[in-house]
Amino acid sequence: xxxxxxxxKGVNIKLKGIAEKLYADAATNSDxxxxxxxxxxxxxxxxxxxxAKVKAGSPIFYNKENDKVLFTSPIxxxxxxxxxxxxxxxxxxxxxxxxxxxxxSFKQGDPSSMSREEVxxxxxxxxxxxxxxxxxxxxxxxPMVTPKAIHVTAFDSSPLAPDFGFIAHGESLVLQAGLxxxxxxxxxxxxxxxxxxxxxxxxxxxxxxxxxxxxxGPHPAGNVGIQMHHIxxxxxxxxxxxxxxxxxxxxxxxxxxxxxxxxRSIVVAGSKITTPKYVKTVMGANIKDILKGNLxxxxxxxxxxxxxxxxxxxxxxxGFYNYQITAIPAGGEPRFFGWFPFFGFNxxxxxxxxxSFLSPNKExxxxxxxxxxxxxxxxxxxxxxxxxxxIFPVHLVKSMIYKDIDLMENLGIYEVAPEDFxxxxxxxxxxxxxxxxxxxxxxxxxxxxx
Amino acid sequence: xKALEDFMQKMKPKSDGKFPIAHAVWxxxxxFLFVPGHxxxxxxxxxxxVDLKRTMIIVVLSLIPCLLFGIFNVGHQHFLALNPxxxxxxxxxxxxxxxxxxxxxxxxxSYGVGLGIEFVFAAINKHPIQEGFLVSxxxxxLIVPVDIPWAMLAVAVAFAVxxxxxxxxxxxxxxxxxxxxxxxxxxxxxxxxxxxxxxWTNTSLDEGQTLVDGYSGATALGNAVEGGVDAIPxxxxxxxxxxxxxxxxxxxxxxxxxxxxxxxxxxxxxRIMLSTFVGGFxxxxxxxxxxxxxxxxxxxxxxxxxxxxxxxxxxxxxxxxVTGTQTNSGQWSYGILIGILAILIRVANPAYPEGMMLAVxxxxxxxxxxxxxxxxxxxxxxxxxxxxx
Numbered sequence: 001x002x003x004x005x006x007x008x009k010g011v012n013i014k015l016k017g018i019a020e021k022l023y024a025d026a027a028t029n030s031d032x033x034x035x036x037x038x039x040x041x042x043x044x045x046x047x048x049x050x051x052a053k054v055k056a057g058s059p060i061f062y063n064k065e066n067d068k069v070l071f072t073s074p075i076x077x078x079x080x081x082x083x084x085x086x087x088x089x090x091x092x093x094x095x096x097x098x099x100x101x102x103x104x105s106f107k108q109g110d111p112s113s114m115s116r117e118e119v120x121x122x123x124x125x126x127x128x129x130x131x132x133x134x135x136x137x138x139x140x141x142x143p144m145v146t147p148k149a150i151h152v153t154a155f156d157s158s159p160l161a162p163d164f165g166f167i168a169h170g171e172s173l174v175l176q177a178g179l180x181x182x183x184x185x186x187x188x189x190x191x192x193x194x195x196x197x198x199x200x201x202x203x204x205x206x207x208x209x210x211x212x213x214x215x216x217g218p219h220p221a222g223n224v225g226i227q228m229h230h231i232x233x234x235x236x237x238x239x240x241x242x243x244x245x246x247x248x249x250x251x252x253x254x255x256x257x258x259x260x261x262x263x264r265s266i267v268v269a270g271s272k273i274t275t276p277k278y279v280k281t282v283m284g285a286n287i288k289d290i291l292k293g294n295l296x297x298x299x300x301x302x303x304x305x306x307x308x309x310x311x312x313x314x315x316x317x318x319g320f321y322n323y324q325i326t327a328i329p330a331g332g333e334p335r336f337f338g339w340f341p342f343f344g345f346n347x348x349x350x351x352x353x354x355x356s357f358l359s360p361n362k363e364x365x366x367x368x369x370x371x372x373x374x375x376x377x378x379x380x381x382x383x384x385x386x387x388x389x390x391i392f393p394v395h396l397v398k399s400m401i402y403k404d405i406d407l408m409e410n411l412g413i414y415e416v417a418p419e420d421f422x423x424x425x426x427x428x429x430x431x432x433x434x435x436x437x438x439x440x441x442x443x444x445x446x447x448x449x450x
Numbered sequence: 451x452k453a454l455e456d457f458m459q460k461m462k463p464k465s466d467g468k469f470p471i472a473h474a475v476w477x478x479x480x481x482f483l484f485v486p487g488h489x490x491x492x493x494x495x496x497x498x499x500v501d502l503k504r505t506m507i508i509v510v511l512s513l514i515p516c517l518l519f520g521i522f523n524v525g526h527q528h529f530l531a532l533n534p535x536x537x538x539x540x541x542x543x544x545x546x547x548x549x550x551x552x553x554x555x556x557x558x559x560s561y562g563v564g565l566g567i568e569f570v571f572a573a574i575n576k577h578p579i580q581e582g583f584l585v586s587x588x589x590x591x592l593i594v595p596v597d598i599p600w601a602m603l604a605v606a607v608a609f610a611v612x613x614x615x616x617x618x619x620x621x622x623x624x625x626x627x628x629x630x631x632x633x634x635x636x637x638x639x640x641x642x643x644x645x646x647x648x649x650w651t652n653t654s655l656d657e658g659q660t661l662v663d664g665y666s667g668a669t670a671l672g673n674a675v676e677g678g679v680d681a682i683p684x685x686x687x688x689x690x691x692x693x694x695x696x697x698x699x700x701x702x703x704x705x706x707x708x709x710x711x712x713x714x715x716x717x718x719x720x721r722i723m724l725s726t727f728v729g730g731f732x733x734x735x736x737x738x739x740x741x742x743x744x745x746x747x748x749x750x751x752x753x754x755x756x757x758x759x760x761x762x763x764x765x766x767x768x769x770x771x772v773t774g775t776q777t778n779s780g781q782w783s784y785g786i787l788i789g790i791l792a793i794l795i796r797v798a799n800p801a802y803p804e805g806m807m808l809a810v811x812x813x814x815x816x817x818x819x820x821x822x823x824x825x826x827x828x829x830x831x832x833x834x835x836x837x838x839x
Contacts, residue, residue, distance in 0.1 A: 309495065328496065332489050341511075348499060368495050372497075372500075375580060375622060376622030377622055378502060378621065380775075381778055395776075411825070428497075
């Protein structure tokens, strides 16, 4: 029985530089990078040394806690660099593209006709497993556990995010293969949560073997955690797996073609991009190749969206989970009497303390300024306006700050991920680093309860 | 502005230098003149432009109508008490000048002592000076009698800032409303200066001035408590505010303008304001039912709500986000509690004609309990879901 959910709390932040629904010419890729830091809570162990020749799908590193979970190379080439940080922590592994485009072969076929073990094994060996994340804790799913359900979000409501329907258009067979594979992995339902704000793409609407739910409303309606909460909330002791539709496409390609096809369509957007467009590239691709000639000066480049993404330098690389590169003004200038309400520098505010509330649909050019200094929590009711879950966000964050694990459990930490708090962090008067606090708390609870 | 920015950067003292207070003062001045250009490091890359300074300034702006009217009213009440010299009535300008001379020093002492203490604590703890006192510093002069001796005011402000706020951790950590703590300190430490009918109007005489016969400087509440309900000003006078009282609390219209600004910007909680008035209305109606011969109890609810400090407390004190309840549903109970208590205390207990002060303080103490009940019901809902899953 499909559900129709209306999200009331939240807001769509309209930024300048939305990408046109056109593909730019594909960039030639020079190298790709795999970053173990993309995976919270992961301790990687290397499978290769510098100089090793790899094909697309060859293992590069694996999870120390479960050596079946492999992280494989997105392209064929040679491992040229392994960068480490403090205490020899592996920061990134760089693979130079050799242009030969060779692939490791994996099992090919219809997942519905395979056994659960075969499907699981295929996904683990090929390196698509890390796409599957779990709640609680928002980490890579544990393949030893059978989840209560799997949720796939078919749209991203973050600022400047790509239109999943546009990318998945015409790929219904591939999508279906991916969904069938997921259906094998759980006894419960695979939920495909599509947007109710516009007509969903045919690829999503015609999906089978899944429960299609319609989610309408402002951001964070596209966050899979919010969707899960309204459709079938998770309780202590239960496990739910989460993905987005583009990741399901990669899984589908594994079963259709028998190889790890890490190519993906991403969007290049933001006010500091000259021509915002869609681009076909590969996971971990070099940003300089993608942005060639398209980037303006004074930009902050983000792999991901401006709320949850990571800052990268111009010679950085696309993150594992990112389907977007955003370039916004870097900011950094102090503002004379900038805090005075209504007059002078108005700035854009979701509160009604600047005159921007009179023009809610105008596209804004926001820079990376903090616009204030960090303070203790003062305002009440502010987070609640942008947090559409039946959880008290400020009380939960406070319990995270003073590390009260029992209280965190009671207040619902098993349901949340840092991305659910991103909009609250944006609007916070006290400029608190909420997502960082949530991530540290999730890691703490996971360690203490294991 | 670049020149000013460069000048400020050149003057910056070392943060671990010999005089920590120098850095605190520099930092306070710099962040007052400029919003710093720091950029986001972890988490979101874009942030809203609202910050705590802007929020506090909006509350201060909403208090300006009360301040301005209060200045006029201080002069107005003073000259009402005096016979005109040579038959010439006193002018509007006379009243404004008198009021300013009386009220401005209170504002200066309140901000001076309060901010001075905050700078010292910021220097000792090596954290930037925070904006919490911007609002309290404006509230305090508005709720004290105009003739309060300056030394007493300074002591009270120091007490409230140190023991009411800084020992708990500064802005955002205090349990009790700072302005109310100041007033409570004055009330309990110097009771003769805070109650009675002589303190609310300045009746000092200059050369050639004489007091009007039979003048009483009692406030409306003071009159009502003594049973002189006939002497209570009319509702219209109470709304306009040309009646005796503390500096800022008399004019409902001025308070209303402030409330409008707070509600339009979303800074003041409409739930708390509404529920406080509802609570007061309920309690006054209950008193009407059991009034008997007591004339005070017979006052109509509307009359009860416009006299004394009720409206001022409901709009500016109860809505303090740090000391009030922080859950939306808790705010209804919190407001009703304060409204009921304020009317109850002022009517039932002749020793405390100003019930709003104690009602807000009691409400502040009960706020964590109210929040706890709301949170517990949320927790229980989650546990029940676990059981039935």
